[in-house]
Amino acid sequence: MSKAVIYYSLTGNTKEAAKEIARKLGAKLFEIDLAKPLPRKPAAKMLVGGMQSTFGRTPKIKGVPDNIDYYDEIILGTPIWAGLPASPVNTFIKKYGVADRINAVFTFSGGGDNDRCIAQLSKKLKNLKSEVALADRHSDKAKDNKEKLEQFVKDIK
Numbered sequence: 832m833s834k835a836v837i838y839y840s841l842t843g844n845t846k847e848a849a850k851e852i853a854r855k856l857g858a859k860l861f862e863i864d865l866a867k868p869l870p871r872k873p874a875a876k877m878l879v880g881g882m883q884s885t886f887g888r889t890p891k892i893k894g895v896p897d898n899i900d901y902y903d904e905i906i907l908g909t910p911i912w913a914g915l916p917a918s919p920v921n922t923f924i925k926k927y928g929v930a931d932r933i934n935a936v937f938t939f940s941g942g943g944d945n946d947r948c949i950a951q952l953s954k955k956l957k958n959l960k961s962e963v964a965l966a967d968r969h970s971d972k973a974k975d976n977k978e979k980l981e982q983f984v985k986d987i988k
């Protein structure tokens with residue numbers, strides 16, 4: 832079985848966890864990104880990113896490895912945008928034929944609820960077996976991240 836941890840991260844939370852998960856699993860690590868970055872101004876960034884997620888947009892992305900078909904177990908990481916997966920992750924799921932090979936998901940929120948995001952992903956990913964909801968480093972809830980992440984890694988090992 833070849834495992835890959837694939838993630839999108841705008842401000843580094845998902846990236847940090849992805850690195851740790853990949854290291855603990857001995858999995859390959861890949862970062863996907865928007866081909867066209869979000870606007871720089873914070874308000875515009877929130878608005879554009881939030882709208883893209885709300886409407887299930889699939890903006891062009893880069894960073895997906897050419898040999899993506901080689902990986903039969905994909906662990907996917909996403910920030911929560913407007914209660915849902917970040918838009919680059921929509922693109923990855925819809926356009927790269929990977930949906931049935933994603934068996935674990937980790938999400939990061941600013942402290943809000945991850946349930947709606949996980950519920951939406953569960954509908955799209957029929958082999959999803961493990962998921963964990965983590966909180967931004969600036970949130971009070973971040974204190975539980977370490978323990979949750981360790982349990983998540985144990986579940987998928």
Ligand SMILES: Cc1cc2nc3c(=O)[nH]c(=O)nc-3n(C[C@H](O)[C@H](O)[C@H](O)COP(=O)(O)O)c2cc1C
Pocket residue numbers: 839840841842843844845846876877878879880881909910911912913914915939940941942943944966967968
């Ligand atoms: C466009 C946008 C929308 C967001 N929407 C939410 C939200 O609905 N609920 C929430 O708790 N946090 C929300 N956040 C905060 C991020 O989910 C949170 O900061 C997360 O840790 C970011 O992960 P990252 O550092 O890997 O990018 C939003 C952030 C952005 C940029």
